[in-house]
Amino acid sequence: MEKQATRDAYGKALVELGRKYSDVVVLDADLSKSTKTADFAKIFPNRFINAGIAEQNMMGMAAGLAASGKVPFASSFAIFATGRAFEIVRNSLAYANLSVKICATHAGITVGEDGGSHQSVEDLAIMRCVPNITVVAPADGTSTRKAVEAVYHHSGPVYLRLGRPAVPVLYDESLDFQIGRGIELRGGKDATLIGCGIMVAKCLEAADRLREQGIDVSVVDMHTIKPIDRDLIARKAHDTGAILTVEEHSVLGGLGGAVCEVVCEQFPVPVMRMGIEDRFGQSGTPDELLEYYGLSVDMIVANTRILVSKK
């Protein structure tokens, strides 16, 4: 199966975007080789600004650029873009409703060996509760490229969450990616697996295994965490009667929280949230960490069986 890291797809998409639109500018904070903005920097040096190791000023400068008619894409690791720079993102970007695209890579525990200090497990929750910010976590390279184009055209601030490791390519070019509209990858009657980011591929793998065991689950790629696709969630709750959410993020406040908010108000059914229990990450390989923190295909299969038995 073909694999690509979403950060790699982002880097390539930025170059395409730069060729098409002259108002695209890119900022980075001394991590351009890791966030993959370096390709854009090489081709469009006059539209690339290295802020140095100063994420707060990167976001502040992005505000000034956006207020001057540019469409800034500001990149760093998720932990710094949403953590270190939070209050600048909140007041200078979101409060002023400026079209700045915060494109953060190295989200979640699959940062790997760098350890817990660099593994953002709270960024979706942090960004989701700020007014005006749209939150997107694409599942693969293809949807990342489409998402980059979509967030460029979207008015207002966007948080785009990207990952470090190579993950399976799930979509081809025919994908119709729309912000705010989840993608039903597979139909099924017994339960719905709703994933985001790199966990979508694992949900699909789990669905195959479950089918062999006689359990027929639907799979949804909920790439937009905010505004979340309420209609799709309510329909899946109604049609399948049980929902499992899977995210490479804390179980508090991210995809699972967002889905529960909809389910409890619109069509209450049992929901189980898979993610990182309220704790920090640590050093290890990405695969070891996913296993250790309970985000393996095996665990999705096991939890789905428990969930279905509760119906």
Next chain:
Amino acid sequence: MREITESTIQAVEAKALSLRRHIISMLGEAGSGHTGGSLSAADIVACLYFWEMNVDPHQPQKPDRDRFVLSKGHAAPVLYAALAEKGFFPVTELAGLRKLGNPLQGHPDMRKVPGVEASTGSLGQGISWAVGMALAEKMNGGGSYRIYALLGDGEIEEGLVWEALMAAAHYKLDNLTAFLDHNRLQIDGPISQVMSPEPVADKFRAFGWETLVIDGHDIGQIMPALELARSTHGRPTAIIAETIKGKGCSFMENKAEWHGTAPNREQTIQALKELGIGPEPV
């Protein structure tokens, strides 16, 4: 070079007096807000809006306009007064300051008030916006407009300010001029006691800025400082303006307690009297 004459200086002085009267009136009406730091900046802001900057109240978004960022956003009253006096909105609207549903928020909101270029208030962020605006102007080819920022001297205790100053010098932003309203007082007391940023001029110089120190209440010094900033190439200019917090109202001058306090009815009358409005004109 534009002429600096007795009459151009006097015209701006008259505007500064009007701004001070508006500041007192609107804060008296609002019952809360930041009086001292609005008054200390009145001469700088008057000089920018009524002598220096190319802005048009009838075309608030015209592309080649000069931009002013009030980084010390709590001094919103001085900005609102200047915008109203300039004609961006009627002077009568100043009475709506800080009231529910009114565009004149406690701190400036660019989405609500024509002429406000940046939503500021959280200290340190405005100078960072201004650097981004100056970068954008340079990317567009440069030479079309200038960017001005006004910082408080307590504000520069924020680390973000120094990130922004570093970037402005690194990117050689000679289209950017920053004023430091050096009134030496912050909410909790003298800056020298709370958290001294001194020596401020040395720090700006060390960060690569062309740096001037002037009397921030002397229009005759502010104007040539702005001329010098225009003729400086390859680096941004900092104008350290020595000012008096509460300038213009005797009982407010040099008192930290007037940082975030609005005058009551009697104090408003007294202050306006000192500014030449009232039953016993000065």
